[in-house]
Amino acid sequence: MAVPRRLLQSLRRASWSLPLLLALAFAASVGGWLRYSDLQDLEEERLTLIADSLTLEARISDWLNAEHAAVDRLARQLPGQVDDNALLRQVAVTEGLRRLWVSVTVLDDNNRVLAHVPQQTPQAMAPPKERTGVSLDEGGVTAHWSSARPQGGRLVVRFAPSALLRQTLPWWLAQKYDVRLVDALGQRLAQTGDALALPGTQSYRVSVDPAMRETWLELNTRNRHRPWWHTLAAALMGVFILLSALASGMLRRQMREVRRAEGEARTEAAWRRAVEDSLTVGLRGRDLDGRLTHVNRAFCDLVGYGAEELLGQLPPMPYWLPDEMEDSLRRHRRNMAGGAPREGYEARWMHRDGHVLDVMIFEAPLVDSQGQQIGWMGSIVDISARKLDEERERRRTEALAHQARLSTLGEVASALAHQLNQPLAAIAGYNAGAIRSLERAGQADEIVMEALRRLGEQAMEAGRIVQRIRAFLTRRAPQPERCAVPDLVARVLALLKRDLRGVRVEVTMPPDLPEVQADAVLIEQVLINLIRNALDELQHRPDSQLRIAALRVGERFVRVDVDDNGPGLQGRGIDQLTTAFYSTKSDGMGMGLAICRSVIEAHHGGMEAGVGALGGARMSFTLPLCAAGQRNCESDVPGDGLRLTENKERAR
Incomplete structure (x- = not known):
């Protein structure tokens, strides 16, 4: 081992002659190239x-x-x-x-x-x-x-x-x-x-x-060929070799002086680098213009960039978030003016691979040996894990509170549906008694009798709705039956006839639209909710338009679209709109669309939101088809395998 070490030291001491050797090699290669070019x-x-x-x-x-x-x-x-x-x-x-x-x-x-x-x-x-x-x-x-x-x-x-x-x-x-x-x-x-x-x-x-x-x-x-050694290039190569020899001699003298200075600085630099590399805190040095002059290994690992890529960089830095560039520049100007908080401040940076990290930064003045400030030294601590734990705990708390609210709402809705049964039954009984009394008295006014019959039908319809909602809230399956989508839409428009005054309604249904397998009452409630939401957005518009369209999608579904020419969804998606307790109305509870989505998914369908043909919002949902020739059919739509059957007794 001693012989190779001595050989390396001798080669290092003789490295001053390397430029001369390279110059000779270069001159020889140029001479060979010129000779080859002559040939x-x-x-x-x-x-x-x-x-x-x-x-x-x-x-x-x-x-x-x-x-x-x-x-x-x-x-x-x-x-x-x-x-x-x-x-x-x-x-x-x-x-x-x-x-x-x-x-x-x-x-x-x-x-x-x-x-x-x-x-x-x-x-x-x-x-x-x-x-x-x-x-x-x-x-x-x-x-x-x-x-x-x-x-x-x-x-x-x-x-x-x-x-x-x-x-x-x-x-x-x-x-x-x-x-x-x-x-x-x-x-x-x-x-x-x-x-x-x-x-x-x-x-x-x-x-x-x-x-x-x-x-x-x-x-x-006629032209005589002159060999390259009789040209100016040969003379220039000779001068080049002579100058290289002089430069090598001067380099040898300079290397002897530099070697002494290197020996003194190497020990100090090694000690400082060892201290910095042992730290888990990122260090960065900046001059008074904000240019990066020093970074340690922890800082490079933190942002994902190498030291050679960062040193010399001026703001904006590559690890700043693009959408927070103005805030980062404002903090940078504050720090350069000496206004950085002594207790540190938080910032959000972006790693080279794209993920965002949270850091805590502490700034201190950087002073040279003469007492003059030459920049700023910063210590950076990664607090992303702590932030993530805090966010996870906050979401867990919100999820528990949300679950508690949903449970309470389900109990309230179930109790409300149970309590409404008796008043509705009483209304239906009183209405039937009034009709029989008028018929026995022989004073049956046709207009009054028609109004009482309509009152009885609406009371029965309200009873059915209450029963279906109660069954839905008690985790019972919907009551599926063969339904014609045009009939469902017609009944809903008849119920909302008063609310639709002043709105141009367009219904687009193909004549060969197949029937669907669905709970008519629940689907009507979904349509009523979607139409009323559209009407709320169309208030104070002189040219209000509403379009209800249905078409077959693929081999197993029918899609129903409710379009309006209102202000639109403004970038909101179906997941945000159907989040429990989320509402765009000042007096809204935020449960309408959430319940509608639950009803559609219980029918093994899907719900979507987007931009409609009228330029406003479009709310869509799909329902499964029922096989032809069957009244009570088993759903063949992929789902949880729930068999949908009609219960005629409960429908009565």
């Missing part, structure tokens, strides 16, 4: 040279082939007897001489000259033995085409290779390359530029065969 440039230049050579060779071959084809056509068109004047009158000859040809000669079968143009060109040339070729003579370098005539003999056309280069060489290739035409022995036939390739340039040779037999096209680059 790549040379290869790319050679590939371009080859491509340009092949392109120019193809251009020359196409030109020569076209000219040879013109010679063949001319040979076929010439008459059997031809002289110089007749040959000169040929349009193809005139154009060829103007274009490229040097001379045109007509030979017979014995290779004697029959015609030759132009006259100033020498005729004492040996007849060519091949159809195409290049020859060196006293007049210079010439090339020829030879084509046989149908009448016998041959037509020989000579041209200058230098003129061929002028005709076929593009200007951009002439600027880049020195172009030469050479024979198989390397003798120059035609050229542009210097005769020989310069050092540092590249050349490429391609055969022009068969357009010109034993002739080669050679391209030489």
Whole structure:
């Protein structure tokens, strides 16, 4: 273990030379890259040279082939007897001489000259033995085409290779390359530029065969390639290495001084960090502008952010709640002004993962060695668990009180329903006696008798309602029967006829709406409650509208909607509206909708609230369908398996 430790210490002491080594490595890598770039440039230049050579060779071959084809056509068109004047009158000859040809000669079968143009060109040339070729003579370098005539003999056309280069060489290739035409022995036939390739340039040779037999096209680059060590980059790299060596020497001296200071500060920093990390209380330091200058591990764990993410942050802080940003900024300005309470204050922060936590913050001034305040030091304690326990205890107390109120209300409602039975029975008895007395006396006024009969019906209906409510409050199942929703709605509207004055009521029911399995009396009470709630919201509206609609939902339910054009629910949901003792009315008990929801759920249905088609509130509930052809049917709706049966005796 001692040897590796000494090795590490030696490496640490020699770390001053690392910049110099890196500079040398960098210079070597740059030199290698430049050398590789030179090779790549040379290869790319050679590939371009080859491509340009092949392109120019193809251009020359196409030109020569076209000219040879013109010679063949001319040979076929010439008459059997031809002289110089007749040959000169040929349009193809005139154009060829103007274009490229040097001379045109007509030979017979014995290779004697029959015609030759132009006259100033020498005729004492040996007849060519091949159809195409290049020859060196006293007049210079010439090339020829030879084509046989149908009448016998041959037509020989000579041209200058230098003129061929002028005709076929593009200007951009002439600027880049020195172009030469050479024979198989390397003798120059035609050229542009210097005769020989310069050092540092590249050349490429391609055969022009068969357009010109034993002739080669050679391209030489004009720009000389300079290696990278002859450029300014090499000099700059040398200066860079020299400066790096000087900087490394200065760094070695500086490191010796810093190492002494580090040894003194390391002990103090380690002691302070150990103390801070052992704390479970979050610590944060801020300067006078509110910028975070110090945080400990407990604070980072508290808010979920790393120290590198928090240090240097200015308000607003990332752990502040977005919806309480104004309050947080106001507290921050108060604290920066020195107004933080000495006993601390509570705040709500947000962890990085999104959950909210409650903290207690204590602030104190941060003073430097000269007695000047340079910021604030805060201690933060997480009190979320304590707050949660307090909230849980409060909810438990409220739940017990709510249960007690519900129990008391159930007893009161049951007793009230029991006590109302006798007065209602007495009203029904007195009403029946009055009707019989009037009939026996023979003074039966039809209007009075109709009113008494209606009075008896309403008393019986009130008795049924009281019996059903009492049965419902004593945890008995509703009395289900086959009900037609339109009939239920019609009876409810008839009962509320007086309350609906001035309100435009619209009833929308499909003609094929199936019947439902429900307790008619309880469902009527639900409808009455919903309609009266809507009427309360429609007060003082000149254009009050109410719509009652029903439609089939799926295969097993019918939904009933009660819409109005009132102010709406203002974001309240069904859970809030049906909470016991919750009411939007100043004189409301908050039990109407809660009981309605209990009735609907006892029928294995559901209740919803939302925005209606009229722009106001919509209250909806669903009821289960009853199978066709059955009067007393068993509910097949998923629930607690309660069998709903009709009790005719109790209905009477």
